[in-house]
Amino acid sequence: MTSASLPRVLLLFGGRSSEHSVSCVTAAGVLSAIDTATYDVVAVGITKDGTWTPVAATPEQWSFESGALPEVTANGLTAHLSLDAAANERGAELTVSASTPSAERDRGGAESLGRIDVVFPLLHGPFGEDGTLQGMLELADMPYVGAGVAASAIGMDKHHMKVAFAAAGFDVGPYAVITDKQWRRDPQVALASAGHLVYPLFVKPARAGSSMGITRVDEPAGLRAAVEEARQHDPKVVIEQGIEGREIECGVLEGRGAAAPRTTLPGEIAVADGSHTFYDFEAKYVDGAAAQLSCPASLPDAELDRVRELAAAAFDAIGAEGLSRVDFFYTPDGRWVINEINTLPGFTPHSMYPQMWEKTGLSYPDLIDELIQLALERRTGLR
Ligand SMILES: Nc1ncnc2c1ncn2[C@@H]1O[C@H](COP(=O)(O)OP(=O)(O)O)[C@@H](O)[C@H]1O
Ligand SMILES: [Mg+2]
Incomplete structure (x- = not known):
């Protein structure tokens, strides 16, 4: 098979939120693992102030190992996705031009990077995970991985997600x-x-x-x-209000066709180190010894089944698609209090979501493949 006939995947990462560097690290993971015999991969980094910058589809410069926190910086070029839905018909042309009009004149005009079949947003936080990018892709009739506009917006907002979960009968803390x-x-x-x-x-x-x-x-x-x-x-x-309880998380993956969502074996986060009073940024990314992740969580089978059911129900409660990680507190008196849903959970190979899938029998490369297939399979527009 020639690369011309492979589905072309646009990996988008970086972005305007405070999780910019975390997104870059995710991109390094996905770029290392995505099957390039199956997909033709195109990478665009978004700078902290929002410029779409074409970059090489290689992982090296985006990992934590490079020393400092990775960051997408402007390189004089800007990438543009065509927003013309009538012309696009599932997919869009990606072009690249110089960032300033005079440099663009010197370059002799925009250059096409070809048609993109599906976008894989690896963006965390506002302007990526919150429905704004998803709205732009809907306007462009462009298939993309993950939740749509409404679910992304609800899942991003810790207020609106509580409203949705309470309405669906979940135990939400005060x-x-x-x-x-x-x-x-x-x-x-x-x-x-x-x-x-x-x-x-x-x-x-x-x-x-x-x-x-x-x-x-x-x-x-x-x-x-x-x-x-x-x-x-x-x-x-x-x-x-602080909730006393164990932190239990469960990964959800949309079902193929009309099938129900699939769930991972639930995992547990235990913050061990005395210098962290909760699962803070340092414990998540910097201080490797601070948090212990175990999967499956040590719970009776009935409780493991229960939290998997609740995670799938939370996914459906906000109308999520693609993937989500749903986080709960399991209280000493046996209640499941929902903390949050993440529609684009941490997605490096070491993150909880891919790790829980690994333990459940789906490897990181296969998970990436499944997410892209789900995006290619689903229709664009109202669904
Ligand atoms: N209501 C709460 N009670 C107890 N611990 C909490 C509560 N809310 C947050 N935490 C702690 O703070 C961490 C981060 O909070 P969370 O709401 O999950 O934010 P984020 O979206 O940044 O992950 C949680 O993993 C947990 O350790
Ligand atoms: Mg959290």
Whole structure:
């Protein structure tokens, strides 16, 4: 088979959110594992300020091993995906041009990088995982891996996901929301909206990830500063009552055709080190010894089955597609409190989601293949 007849996959990574570098590390993992005998891979990195930059489809410069946190930087070229749905018909042309008009004149005009059949967004956080990119791809009639517009937006927002989960009958912990306008109107009144919550509290940016901007607050004196900190990441803030429980996660993969979602063996995260009071950014990515991941979690079979059912139900509750990781607290009295759904969970080969699939019998390369096949199989537009 010649590469001209292989499906062309556009890997998109980097991006404008605070999880830019995490996304680059994910790209390194996927670039190392994707089967290039099956797919023709094209890579575009998005800089922190939003320029789509064509880059080599090789993993080397994007891994953590390169020393500093990897970052996509401008290289004078900009990639563009055609948004003309009528012309596109499932797929779109990718062109590359110089970033400035004068350089573009010198180059003699835009150059085509050919047609893309499917986009694999490896982007975490706002402007990638939150429905904005998905909306653009829908407009372009472009197939893509993962959740659609609404599910991405709901799954990104820790407020709206709680509303959806509570409506679907899930056990959601007590919480309060402070919008930007409420805070700017009167911080004192806004803080009072969390007055019914029992300490410790967890103060979070509504739309972030990788534990960025999250503070555990043990007494009222620390609340205001924690809100200010969360607001560095997102003007909308969620304040949650701390839940005592084991952290159990379960991976979900959409079923083929009309089949029900598939789930992984559930895994457990245990934060071991005394210097981390919760599963914070350092424990997730920097301090390798801080968190212990075990899969399957040590639980009775009936509870393993129960959390798998709940994870599939959470996937359906927000109308997710492709993949999600659903995270729960398992309380000492045996309740499953849902913490969050991630529609683009950590996806390096060492991340929980691929690791749990590995333990369930689906390797990382096969998982990547399955996700692309799901995207190619599903129709574009309303579905
Ligand atoms: N309500 C809570 N009770 C207890 N621990 C929490 C709570 N919320 C968050 N945490 C801790 O903080 C971590 C990160 O919070 P999470 O909501 O999962 O944010 P992110 O989207 O950044 O992963 C969790 O894995 C858990 O260790
Ligand atoms: Mg989390």
